[in-house]
Amino acid sequence: MMRTWTRHGTGDDLRICSNLESYECQLLASMVHSTTEMLAERRGSAPQDALAELTGIRTGHTTTPRDATLGRLLPDFHRPDQDELLAAEPLAADLNGALRSLNEPQIIDDKLAAAGTVLDTLPVDGGDVALTPEQADCWLTALNDVRLALGAMLGITDDYHVPGDDHPHAGHHDVYQWLTVVQELLVEALMGVR
Template structure:
């Protein structure tokens, strides 16, 4: 891929790059897979009479058992975050209430970000031109893809290098590539419009 670059001024600012065909296909496949998980999670939420009466969406009160969804939809509060909430039952009730109210909106926001990526990806590869709002949604979607892939690889805060013959080495390469794409996109969004660059990222 080419690095992200910022062009234009004011309302005409665009964040631009270029992706190869296989890069677009890989990214689209991962985003679609995460979208399917999120849609299934949202559709499986228990029915609620109050929600039906008020039209206010409610979701699950329990955290996902699936490891990937657990990364995408973590608990809002952990008992160790506040000394006063030391009882597991209190923390569970708090998380359940917060999750039920907020999870549907979080899922909608994640799906919106995913749709933006899929709508702006050139299927056969090529140029990408994003508004700043679209670029922000790209960042959100890339974060979700990295979280999902990191869950599969068991990646935590510690750096991890795999030997080339490791069965998950290719997935780790994809994770590192996503990190580069996301990092360059952040730089382009934060860059002053007079400090443009247009160089190829070395492979």
């Protein structure tokens, strides 16, 4: 099991450090790769817009991903408590699509960049990790994305029940819990709690 994250140094020399076992690195790398593949496929399938090519402003999809995992990674810009407003205001639904089209390409780029930072700083065979605060922020983004993807697969919602040890998803749930702890400890280290 991963040790906690600790702070070393100050100012520009500040590093957030830990040590990961080889299997932890392999598991994390595999999950980050899977998430980036989904995001890259979504980016690659975005409609091409002639006006966007002329202006240099990239556009993305105007509709929510059909896949539940991508839907968690790239949610709509409106909240469920605004559904009544959307039903009453047809233009509000169009606005959501426009916001998605304009913002999704950059959101995907940012998520892929964060994932790339994790993969670049993750020791292949396990070992020490020393992150700048900026790299640690990228780790938090990527860890959150992996947790969201795994949570969508597991169907984690407010009324989710933890599966028993004999359930086929018990191992996946354990990984989800491990990611939660890694993320929480990293947040605490960044905040100076640890």
